[in-house]
Amino acid sequence: MAKRLDLKDVDIYYGDFHAVQDVNLSVAPRSVTSFIGPSGCGKSTVLRTLNRMHEEIPGARVDGEVLLDGEDIYARSSDAVSVRKTIGMVFQRPNPFPTMSIRDNVVAGLKLAGVRDKKKLDEVCEASLRGANLWKEVSERLDKPGGGLSGGQQQRLCIARAIAVQPDVLLMDEPCSALDPISTLAIEDLIDDLKKDYTIVIVTHNMQQAARVSDQTAFFNLEATGKPGKLVEIDDTATIFSNPKQQATEDYISGRFG
Amino acid sequence: MATTTGLDAPERPAGGPTFQPLSTGRKVKDRLATVLVVLAFLIAVVPLVWVLVTVVGRGIGAILSADWWGRSLSGVLPESFAGGVYHAIYGTLIQALLAAVIAVPIGIAAAVYLVEYGRGRLAKTTSFMVDILAGVPSIVAALFVFAAFISILGGVQSAFMVSLALVLLMLPVVIRNTEEMLRLVPDELREASYALGIPKWKTILRIVLPTALSGTVTGVMLALARVMGETAPVLVLVGYSQSINFDPFTGNMASLPLLMFSELSNPEAAGQYRIWGAALTLILIIMILQLGASVVSRFSAISK
Numbered sequence: 001m002a003k004r005l006d007l008k009d010v011d012i013y014y015g016d017f018h019a020v021q022d023v024n025l026s027v028a029p030r031s032v033t034s035f036i037g038p039s040g041c042g043k044s045t046v047l048r049t050l051n052r053m054h055e056e057i058p059g060a061r062v063d064g065e066v067l068l069d070g071e072d073i074y075a076r077s078s079d080a081v082s083v084r085k086t087i088g089m090v091f092q093r094p095n096p097f098p099t100m101s102i103r104d105n106v107v108a109g110l111k112l113a114g115v116r117d118k119k120k121l122d123e124v125c126e127a128s129l130r131g132a133n134l135w136k137e138v139s140e141r142l143d144k145p146g147g148g149l150s151g152g153q154q155q156r157l158c159i160a161r162a163i164a165v166q167p168d169v170l171l172m173d174e175p176c177s178a179l180d181p182i183s184t185l186a187i188e189d190l191i192d193d194l195k196k197d198y199t200i201v202i203v204t205h206n207m208q209q210a211a212r213v214s215d216q217t218a219f220f221n222l223e224a225t226g227k228p229g230k231l232v233e234i235d236d237t238a239t240i241f242s243n244p245k246q247q248a249t250e251d252y253i254s255g256r257f258g
Numbered sequence: 259m260a261t262t263t264g265l266d267a268p269e270r271p272a273g274g275p276t277f278q279p280l281s282t283g284r285k286v287k288d289r290l291a292t293v294l295v296v297l298a299f300l301i302a303v304v305p306l307v308w309v310l311v312t313v314v315g316r317g318i319g320a321i322l323s324a325d326w327w328g329r330s331l332s333g334v335l336p337e338s339f340a341g342g343v344y345h346a347i348y349g350t351l352i353q354a355l356l357a358a359v360i361a362v363p364i365g366i367a368a369a370v371y372l373v374e375y376g377r378g379r380l381a382k383t384t385s386f387m388v389d390i391l392a393g394v395p396s397i398v399a400a401l402f403v404f405a406a407f408i409s410i411l412g413g414v415q416s417a418f419m420v421s422l423a424l425v426l427l428m429l430p431v432v433i434r435n436t437e438e439m440l441r442l443v444p445d446e447l448r449e450a451s452y453a454l455g456i457p458k459w460k461t462i463l464r465i466v467l468p469t470a471l472s473g474t475v476t477g478v479m480l481a482l483a484r485v486m487g488e489t490a491p492v493l494v495l496v497g498y499s500q501s502i503n504f505d506p507f508t509g510n511m512a513s514l515p516l517l518m519f520s521e522l523s524n525p526e527a528a529g530q531y532r533i534w535g536a537a538l539t540l541i542l543i544i545m546i547l548q549l550g551a552s553v554v555s556r557f558s559a560i561s562k
Contacts, residue, residue: 036416055447095446099468109454112464134433158450241523 002029002199003069003168010064019045021228031198034210037220042229043203047171051087052080088167092174094154096146103142109165124164132160133190152183172202188213211241221250265559275450313538320535337526345502349513352506353417354486357424365432390432397490399426417506423491428481435477439470472555479551483544489515514540
């Protein structure tokens with residue numbers, strides 16, 4: 001559980017377009033790292049390279065190394081499918097499987113991987129829902145479709161689904177941007193709990209959120225439209241928000257642009 | 259505007275009300291447009307109702323007779339108001355069923371290829387060919403099957419040959435419809451599945467296809483309804499029979515369109531009676547299929 005992530009000289013391309021240039025950063029196990037920056041700076045792109053989701057887009061490729069506890073996830077010998085089992089992801093918009101019940105949604109990853117043992121599935125289902133702080137709300141209606149839940153509940157269902165396969169790392173791509181403040185608070189509390197067991201990387205547009213939930217913050221920026229995005233600065237969240245080293249970071253967090 | 263607090267009452271121009279009464283010109287135009295639209299609707303509905311009323315009026319006697327659904331025309335004299343068409347109903351259903359058994363797997367597989375895997379030249383060519391196939395008249399499909407499977411490969415005329423022609427007619431409909439349904443499945447669901455470490459083929463089989471299922475089934479049933487009334491393939495590819503033939507691979511077999519066509523040469527009043535009865539039967543079968551399609555799409559629709 002909970003492994004360390006290191007990015008070394010990572011360059012990301014979409015076809016000929018150089019999307020992100022030269023990213024070097026490390027994420028410690030059992031910590032929360034947030035990516036902030038203006039739209040289009042490549043923070044989601046970097047996040048998607050961390051579980052090879054990026055390569056689902058035709059023409060996309062990555063140079064450099066992404067190491068999970070020293071093992072390159074882009075190595076020839078590593079299969080994207082097994083990488084994604086190890087590094088889970090929660091998306092911007094809640095996306096429960098519409099044809100499945102709440103229970104089936106949670107255990108979808110296991111069930112489709114061939115786990116049949118009903119007792120084990122039930123256990124994992126309950127543990128994951130408890131882990132995602134949703135058990136009390138849905139334990140009476142596990143057989144109802146997941147689409148019937150509220151947006152915030154659906155997002156927690158998606159988090160339960162992601163942790164049910166017991167990944168080492170959890171990536172979150174703006175998990176609260178489609179949610180109301182109360183649901184956002186629920187997810188933020190949850191992130192704080194999940195930190196005990198998982199390495200978490202979260203992309204957010206909300207700087208207060210980054211300040212609230214993360215231990216470490218990375219600021220991405222791009223010089224101009226059409227130029228590749230860059231990692232400007234990465235440091236402890238407290239330092240980034242109180243005493244950043246780069247002028248651009250200070251401008252961004254104080255709201256002067258972006 | 260940007261500086262107002264939004265608390266002031268909106269200013270009203272001095273003198274007279276703000277809103278003007280509806281002008282006569284616009285009233286007239288409104289009436290005219292309404293009349294035109296209603297008229298167009300009536301023109302479209304009249305032939306439909308006319309056909310239905312005629313077919314029901316003339317065919318109802320036949321289909322309500324005791325033997326209609328349970329007997330064939332075997333041994334029934336041309337002038338006799340007796341016998342039934344179950345041999346033709348069986349023919350229509352078995353030919354369509356065989357066509358579906360072949361066309362549905364191929365069609366769904368082709369659609370999955372086009373949506374999930376297809377890139378580059380092969381996909382473009384496939385898509386283009388599907389468009390061409392969709393434009394092929396049924397008589398051409400029938401003659402192609404005759405030329406390829408009977409003249410060249412040495413097959414015999416049979417109900418199965420009809421099914422092969424129907425496959426050609428069904429395929430583009432099934433492919434296009436399934437394609438539409440698969441494209442409606444949001445990419446987010448595919449990504450959610452990939453993110454759980456589920457391989458692509460399993461994602462398609464267990465997430466994407468089930469999500470698109472109801473639309474796909476509806477499309478298949480509509481395609482079936484469409485090909486059931488096809489007449490050219492049965493004229494070219496199978497002989498008519500007055501009696502039941504359960505074997506689709508050998509011998510003559512009746513079907514509803516073929517029965518109607520062959521009774522056209524029956525000068526007796528009973529011929530007319532059988533034609534209208536068969537026409538109404540065909541419409542009923544197709545209607546049941548379409549109702550079935552809408553029930554399927556309602557019940558298995560993505561549950562909210």
